[in-house]
Amino acid sequence: MDISTSWFRQSTSSSEAWPIDRVLAAKRASGLTVTVVIPARNEAATVGQVVGRILGELVEGAGLVDEVVVMDSDSDDDTARTAAAAGATVHRTVDVVPEAGSFPGKGEALWKSLFVTSGDLLVFLDADLTVWSPQFVVGLLGPLLSQPDTLLVKGHYHRLSPPGSADDEDGGRVTELVARPLLNLLWPGLAGVVQPLAGEWGVRRSLLETLPVPVGYGVELATLIDTFERHGLDALAQVDLGRRGHRNQPVRDLGVMAAELLGVVHRRGALIPGGALSPSLRQYDPVTGWTVRPVPTAERPPAVSEPSYAGRRLEATR
Numbered sequence: 652m653d654i655s656t657s658w659f660r661q662s663t664s665s666s667e668a669w670p671i672d673r674v675l676a677a678k679r680a681s682g683l684t685v686t687v688v689i690p691a692r693n694e695a696a697t698v699g700q701v702v703g704r705i706l707g708e709l710v711e712g713a714g715l716v717d718e719v720v721v722m723d724s725d726s727d728d729d730t731a732r733t734a735a736a737a738g739a740t741v742h743r744t745v746d747v748v749p750e751a752g753s754f755p756g757k758g759e760a761l762w763k764s765l766f767v768t769s770g771d772l773l774v775f776l777d778a779d780l781t782v783w784s785p786q787f788v789v790g791l792l793g794p795l796l797s798q799p800d801t802l803l804v805k806g807h808y809h810r811l812s813p814p815g816s817a818d819d820e821d822g823g824r825v826t827e828l829v830a831r832p833l834l835n836l837l838w839p840g841l842a843g844v845v846q847p848l849a850g851e852w853g854v855r856r857s858l859l860e861t862l863p864v865p866v867g868y869g870v871e872l873a874t875l876i877d878t879f880e881r882h883g884l885d886a887l888a889q890v891d892l893g894r895r896g897h898r899n900q901p902v903r904d905l906g907v908m909a910a911e912l913l914g915v916v917h918r919r920g921a922l923i924p925g926g927a928l929s930p931s932l933r934q935y936d937p938v939t940g941w942t943v944r945p946v947p948t949a950e951r952p953p954a955v956s957e958p959s960y961a962g963r964r965l966e967a968t969r
Contacts, residue, residue, distance in 0.1 A: 654884065659843035662888045666790025669890070674789050675715050677796035684717045686770025687788060690760035691778035692724040695733045698778040702737035705776075708785045716788065720768050721778070722747075722760035730778070742767050748959065754949055758870030762951040765860055766960065772796070773859065777850035782896030791853035794888040802886040803878045804853040807845035808895040823848060824902075829909045830872055837921045838876060840884050847875050848912075851892060858882075860954040867947030868908045869915035876919060907932055910946040918950065 678685065687705055691698050702719055709716040721734040721741045735741045745753040747763040761775060772795050774788050787806060794801045826848050834841045841847065848871050862877050864870055878886055910932045916922045930948050935941050954960045 653842075654840050655843035658840070658884050658887070662794075662885075663843075663845075663891065664790075664793070664888070665891045666786050666793075666893060669790045669793030671713055671715065671786075671789050674793050674796055675713055678715060678792070681796055683771040683796065684769060685715060685772045685774065685792060686718045686720060686764075686768040687716050687774045687776060688761065688764045688768060689719070689721045689734070689739070689776050689778050690724060690757050690764075691721055691726065691730050691734065693726045693728045693730060694778035695726070695729040697781060698730055699733040699737040701776060701778060701780055701783075702734050702739040704785050705788065706738045709788055715792070716774075717770060718768065720764060722764050724757070724760045725755060740767075748957070750959070751951075751957070754866040754947065756865075756867035756947050758864050758868070758873075758947075759866040759951070761859075761870055762864040762866070762954065765856070765954045766957075771856055772853060773856055774853045775850065780895065782894055784893065787851050787892045787895075788853075790890040790892055791851065793890065795853050795855065798888070800885060801888045802855050802858040802882055803874065803888075805844060805846065805875065805887070805889040806849045806851035806892045807889055808849070808851075808892040825905050825908050825912070829912050833912065833916055837916065838879060841875065841879055844875065844887070845889060845891075847872055851895075858886075860960070862953055864951040864953075865911070865915055865947070866949045866951060867911050869911040869947075872912050873915045873919075873950070876915070880919075906934060907944055907946055914946060914948050918948075 689698065689701060698721060702721065705716060705719050710719060719739045721739040723731045723741055723743045725745065731741050744760050744763050748766050772792060774791050791804050791806055794804050823846065826846055830847045834847060858878060862874060865873050913922060914928055917928050930946055931943050932946050933941055933943050
């Protein structure tokens, strides 16, 4: 039995194995606090119901979650107003740590969330969820609250295909075509991670604040690889969250995402040692011709290396 298969059997559970009463008891025994962070850009159509259900069932109802924070990444719709009306604390990423500047991207939102949240445990949820359950949060917290050596918990799920599609998109296109082959070839110990790019995951602040964070789509892959390399496979767990539906991305956008993942791997010395990757991607359309799109390559340093981090976190806890 190879190491990834052994890990899969030992470290994979179902969210149903973590009933809320059990997880809540573990939280009370641990004394740890929980923050749910929802990065969002132009998600006014869905972010309100994501916030509302978490607040209603897990904050006001069960008392399992202590704060719900939406990180608004330069939205030009009503995302911020909708999230605030639903009860979330909303921060514009451009306004957080302004002295450090700002980048567009999901990873930037997650990195900056460290400066404006107080939870010992962080659970990240995508803002575009359409089929989901607050049990996602409960399940992801289960291993973190019950197993002190677990640092990072990845969600996986049955991904619902778009209406009218004949494709089985359970794994996700970028996962199956880029992320999984890279992990199998370069980090075979991580081959048992079902959905390495899942946007639903839980992490200890004490881990995430020590890791570099790509500003874009590569944040999930980088966090997974860096945790594995620094702390080993036993620091990881994964939870089957059941059925999940969300807004699907156009294929050309997936091309940029794939390029970002290759950049993450390259910056970790596993792709083209000593070489350089282009910060842009040329794409061809038979109607509009060639376009050149930027590929985010920046990575934020570990938050603990920022002089303002300790003070800002102290303010967030008051």
